[in-house]
Amino acid sequence: MNTNRHNLAQKTGPNGRPLERRGVDAPLPDPELHRPTWPLKQVWGGLLTFYLVALALNAASLHRNNEHMPYGPVRSFWVAVSAPLARVTTAVGLDRPRATLTRTIGDALNR
Amino acid sequence: MLFPTTVFAFFFGLVFLGHWALARHPRARKVFLLCASLFFYGFWSWKFALMLLGSALVNHAVALRLERMAEASAPPRSRRRLLTLIVALNLGLLGFFKYTGFLVADVLFPLLRPIGAAIGPEAVWALVRAQEEIYPWISRIVLPVGISFFTFQALSYVVDVYRRRTPPAQSWLDFANYLAFFPQLVAGPIVRAANLVPQMERMPGRTAPIEASRAMVLILAGLFKKIVVANWLASHLADPVFAWPEMYSGPDILLAVYAYAVQIYCDFSAYSDIAIGSALLLGFHFPANFNAPYAATTLQDFWRRWHMSLSSWLRDYLYIPLGGSQRGVGRTYVNLLLTFLLGGLWHGAAWTFLLWGAFHGLYLTAERAVRGWLGGADSAAGMPSKVGAWLGRIWIFHVVCFSWILFRGGKVETASAMLQGIGAWRSSVADITLWARVPLIMVIIGLATQLFDGDRLWTHLHRLNSLPAWALGAAGAAVLTIILALGPEGVAPFIYFQF
Numbered sequence: 001m002n003t004n005r006h007n008l009a010q011k012t013g014p015n016g017r018p019l020e021r022r023g024v025d026a027p028l029p030d031p032e033l034h035r036p037t038w039p040l041k042q043v044w045g046g047l048l049t050f051y052l053v054a055l056a057l058n059a060a061s062l063h064r065n066n067e068h069m070p071y072g073p074v075r076s077f078w079v080a081v082s083a084p085l086a087r088v089t090t091a092v093g094l095d096r097p098r099a100t101l102t103r104t105i106g107d108a109l110n111r
Numbered sequence: 112m113l114f115p116t117t118v119f120a121f122f123f124g125l126v127f128l129g130h131w132a133l134a135r136h137p138r139a140r141k142v143f144l145l146c147a148s149l150f151f152y153g154f155w156s157w158k159f160a161l162m163l164l165g166s167a168l169v170n171h172a173v174a175l176r177l178e179r180m181a182e183a184s185a186p187p188r189s190r191r192r193l194l195t196l197i198v199a200l201n202l203g204l205l206g207f208f209k210y211t212g213f214l215v216a217d218v219l220f221p222l223l224r225p226i227g228a229a230i231g232p233e234a235v236w237a238l239v240r241a242q243e244e245i246y247p248w249i250s251r252i253v254l255p256v257g258i259s260f261f262t263f264q265a266l267s268y269v270v271d272v273y274r275r276r277t278p279p280a281q282s283w284l285d286f287a288n289y290l291a292f293f294p295q296l297v298a299g300p301i302v303r304a305a306n307l308v309p310q311m312e313r314m315p316g317r318t319a320p321i322e323a324s325r326a327m328v329l330i331l332a333g334l335f336k337k338i339v340v341a342n343w344l345a346s347h348l349a350d351p352v353f354a355w356p357e358m359y360s361g362p363d364i365l366l367a368v369y370a371y372a373v374q375i376y377c378d379f380s381a382y383s384d385i386a387i388g389s390a391l392l393l394g395f396h397f398p399a400n401f402n403a404p405y406a407a408t409t410l411q412d413f414w415r416r417w418h419m420s421l422s423s424w425l426r427d428y429l430y431i432p433l434g435g436s437q438r439g440v441g442r443t444y445v446n447l448l449l450t451f452l453l454g455g456l457w458h459g460a461a462w463t464f465l466l467w468g469a470f471h472g473l474y475l476t477a478e479r480a481v482r483g484w485l486g487g488a489d490s491a492a493g494m495p496s497k498v499g500a501w502l503g504r505i506w507i508f509h510v511v512c513f514s515w516i517l518f519r520g521g522k523v524e525t526a527s528a529m530l531q532g533i534g535a536w537r538s539s540v541a542d543i544t545l546w547a548r549v550p551l552i553m554v555i556i557g558l559a560t561q562l563f564d565g566d567r568l569w570t571h572l573h574r575l576n577s578l579p580a581w582a583l584g585a586a587g588a589a590v591l592t593i594i595l596a597l598g599p600e601g602v603a604p605f606i607y608f609q610f
Contacts, residue, residue, distance in 0.1 A: 036576035037320030040131060043392065046323055049584030050591075051124055057592040062117060065600075097589075101596035109343065109549070110599040 059085040060095035061102075112154040114385045115338050122151065123389060126293075130393050134317045141284045141314065144292070151293035152256075159255040166204070167287040170265045173197040174272040174279040174286075181275060194273045198266060205262045212249045213460030257297030259457055261290055263424055268304040270428060277305040285311045292395070294386040298379070300400040300420035307395070315394025324575040326391035327587050332563040333384030334591065336377035338598035340557045344374040346599065348550055353519055356528040363545040364532040370550070371519050372512045373557035376404065379418070384563065403561035405511070408503035410474050413511060416564075425454050440483070447479070448472035458518070463526055467517040474510065 038046070055062075063086035069075040089095050112119050126147045133140035153160035173193060180190050220242060227234040268286070271277040280286035286304075288311040295302055315321075352359050352367030359367070383400035390397050400420050407413035414422045430450040436443040448469070455468015520526030562568070575583060 036322065036324055036573050038323040038576070038580070039320060040317050042580040043321045043323045044131070046327075046580035046584040046587075047124075047127065047392070049581045050327075050587045051120075053585045053588035054120075054591050057588060058595060061595070065117070098592050098596045101593060106596045106598070109597060110346075 055085065056089050056094045057098055059089040061098055062086070112151050114382065114389075115334055118154075122147075127392060131317065134314075137314050138284075141288055141311070145284060145288050148288070148291040148293040148296060152291065152296060155256055156253075159258075162204075162255065163261060163291055164287065166201075166261065166265055167290045168283065169200070170197065170269055170290070171280060171283045171286040174269050177269065177273050178279045190273065194269065197269050201262050201266050201269075205258055208252060208254050208258055210456075210460045211252055215245060215249055217460075217462065260299050260301055261296065263301050263421075264290055264304070267301070267424060267428060268308075271304055277303075277308070280304070280308045281312050292390070294389040294393075294395075295397060298382045298386075299418070300383055300386065300397055301424050302397050302420065306398065310395050319394050321394060322391050323580075324583065326388040327583065328563070328568060328575070329384040329388030329391070331587060331590050331594070332560065333381040333388065335381075335594050336384070336557070336560050336563075337381035338594055340553060340560065341374045341377040341381065342599055343553050344370040344377070344557060347553075348545060349374050349519070352545075353525065353529065356525065356532045359532065359545070360542060361533050361535055364529055366545050366550060366554070368512050368516055368529070368533070369554055372405070372508070372515050373554050375515065375519075376401075377557050377560060380560075380564070399565065401561075401564050403564045403567075405508050405558060405561060406504055407507050408500050410471065410478055410507060410510060413507055414471075414475075421454070421457075425450050429453060443479070444476040447476050451475065461521065462523055463517045463520050466523070466526075467514050470514050470517065 059082060063079070063082040066075065066078040066082050069078065086095075112122060126144075129143050129147070130140065133143055149160045149164065152163060173196075177190055177193060180193070220238070223238055227238040268277075268289070272279050280289065285308060289302075289304060289308045292302075292307065292311075348367045348370035352364055353371070356364055380401040387397045387399070398420060400418060402416040402419065404413055404417035407416050430446055433446040433449060434442055435446060438446075449472070451468045451472030452465060453468070455464045455466070455471070458464045458467070516529045517526050520529060578586070
């Protein structure tokens, strides 16, 4: 599909050996190459951890966003779900990393 | 449903659970995946989700018929007629939704106005009445999100079956899953049937190893590019300057053009990255769509690195059938120009997109002609020196930036005002206000994100893979939190949604 790979492959150095392709000239992913993979069980574990930690670190912010939704049953549902999560994570202090980052960099960047 | 939203995060979590839980029930799994894709699309409009389903039905039925006709040694003319019919049907559907407004309001009426004026007041009044009746009807036509992408996928499928390069899908369900697969449904990459249909037929098994670390890097890189870089560049530089170019000085306009070049790369490649990463977690493989495009040393090289699934589609289904470079020099130039004119029109129904396509076509023609006179720069002897390559990169970046003015301008007047503003260099309205540390840093960071393309992070992926699953998951969540904290409240839709 990518003919550029072939063009790059044709280029050789003064000694006749193919030039090393680095940085912006690096080749595209080659499906034939062996890639680092995980078995499914490990992916399940990784993804579950990802969701749980992401939820814990962002529950307070998520709750604030839910409160800004238009009034109606959808808002009521999501607020009811996120409120206890936000209370727990705020009590434990898990909301602080995001709040600190937002206050110190995010707000200044998006002003 | 947008990728960088909580709704999509929940949706993807549920699809991941269902997709792998049903691994021992292939048929139920295929039905589940199709329902998930239709829910994803139907979240925006159920009517168009049904249209997508209808498109899958018709295209697959025609592909099956083409195959049976070939097996029965039917006359080539009848097969060609059927192919013409289905191509016309697909393009007609695309044309109705995408080009009706443009053809009527920007082509037909501007042509009829002087004719009406020449005929007399009666004709002018008739024209005004016609406009008053037609314009409200046109304004009710809503462009289905991603129609350009799934139409091109459907076309590639029927054409490949007609050419007997790929067999028809084993079942309609497999083809519908190929056409409607949610990660690439609304903004690509345009995956070929030969690549994805066999994956849909087989479905990845529970023992299939998954490129989880690559998927995570791609998804997080995509979120960073979209939420932090593209949104910032759009709201602080590109959008205000393109909206009121006369309010800014020449250097500020130039910076806004650079910002838009980086914004569109970060926006579009972010979508591709998240699509490829999400598909990887479900066990499917998509081809790459970007390969550090602003590192291109020629415009031809740029098109081998930018939206590669579209450029290869245009090459295989338009440029080569037109004759490619096999019918003499003059015809090659005409084919190139036609391909890029239609490529421009594919992006949107506006004169600026046509001009954008024409510019790329003409430049590529000129580039090809110069290369021909110089004896072919593709040979090893013609490889530019390091300095030459960097000069080429800088030049091509500016050539592409110039074309983005046409692309982003929306109207010829806006593009013209932007160009005049750069030419005037210093406006009487405002001083240089945008060249500050943060805008420059954001542009540079955006350019640097090209390092995520291709296999440039190969060694780091190996290192990530050696981490325990919980550690990688937790680290990913921490990076996501940083990205969300740095980004603004709310996320704008992806630029390529409108195409």
